[in-house]
Amino acid sequence: MDVTEDTVRDVCTDAVFERGERYLAESRIHEIHRVDSTVTAVLSGSRQYDVRVDLATDGFAPWCDCPYDGPGACKHVVAVLLRCVDDPPPDEGDQLDAALNGADADELRAFLRDVLATDADLRARFLARVGEPTSQSADELRASIDRRFEETNPKYHVVFDPIDFTQWFDLANKYREQGRHASAATVYRALVESLDDNMERVDGAYDHFSRAFSRALDGYVDCAATAVRDADAVTDAVAFLEERATSGTPFLAEHFEKAAVDLRERADESSCDSCVAFDDAHKFEDHEN
Structure with missing residues (x-):
């Protein structure tokens, strides 16, 4: 452009x-x-x-x-x-490409491994990029997100400025592109939990945090509905949403309740579709026999 x-x-x-x-x-x-x-x-x-x-x-x-x-x-x-x-700044892309092309493969690998070993967030993004499922739990991911809230205004409990959640949304999107919906759901759940727990300390940029919460919640429901393959998994995902509706930020309760209903209905539809497909397959086998 x-x-x-x-x-x-x-x-x-x-x-x-x-x-x-x-x-x-x-x-x-x-x-x-x-x-x-x-x-x-x-x-x-x-x-x-x-x-x-x-x-x-x-x-x-x-x-x-x-x-x-x-x-x-x-x-x-x-x-x-x-x-x-x-006065556009000079493009440093060629310099970066030249450095990468001239780097010794073993030295580059050692450097990358050292960096990834000490940065859990970057490690998760790297693993997602190369097609590996997330090695971080929702609690571990959530701890990283919570730190952003603490770092934004370390002297006070109140958060005035918006927080950039791009790296976690990008991580979830990468998993979705790879069809790893369970891993994406884990990332979205961490975002939902952290935003829910920290929302009452937000005192500014309300639209920014509300949009991030809605995006994370919608992503969780979409991925959970796609990833679940058994009744227990559906029950656990719905239970998480219902528990948040009663224990989380009061003005977000309605959003969790609607999400729980939506997930349950989508899981029921998926189950019915699977039953129809199963019945059709057996009818075809009976006809062949």
């Missing part, structure tokens, strides 16, 4: 566009890098904010960890995009 003033205006309001112009003029961008079409940057405001955009995607797929919760992109994203209009 071409980066022009007009395409930048398309992803934000007029007021935000003007603020983004001001941020760019004030040299608020302290660090900016580009690899292929992905641009990452660090900007200063009331604190430092991380920004990511994809210049090849319609709408630029903007992401920023600031608390902006209005329509369209925030002023930090706009400032970065406008910088790309006037």
Whole structure:
């Protein structure tokens, strides 16, 4: 997608566009890098904010960890995009490719193994990428997500700014692409539990956290309904949702109740379809005999 003033205006309001112009003029961008079409940057405001955009995607797929919760992109994203209009950062992709191509295979493998050995989240993403099921339980994944809440505002219990849950949603999506719906359901369940337990400490960016919760809950139901193959598994998944409806955040109870009903109905439909297929197969065998 071409980066022009007009395409930048398309992803934000007029007021935000003007603020983004001001941020760019004030040299608020302290660090900016580009690899292929992905641009990452660090900007200063009331604190430092991380920004990511994809210049090849319609709408630029903007992401920023600031608390902006209005329509369209925030002023930090706009400032970065406008910088790309006037003075795009050099593409570091060729340098990265050259380094990878020139690296000794054993040294590269040793480096990668050392990194993966000390970073459980990255290890889970790597294993998913190469087609391995998740080795982390829902509790382990949830602990990583909970840490994000603690790190966002370590001095206070309240969370004001949005949290980037992309790595966990990407992990779940990768498992879904591979048909590993049970592994995806584990990731979604960890997200649901962490968001449910931490939702009452959220004091800002409500839409951001609500969307993340709804996305995780819908993903869990979809994957659980696809992955379950026996009555006990269905019962356990429904029981989890019903337990959350009574013990979790009160204003989320209705969402859990609806999800439990939806999962039960979808499991019943799947069971009926399996019975029909089984009966049809036996009728065919009887006819053949």
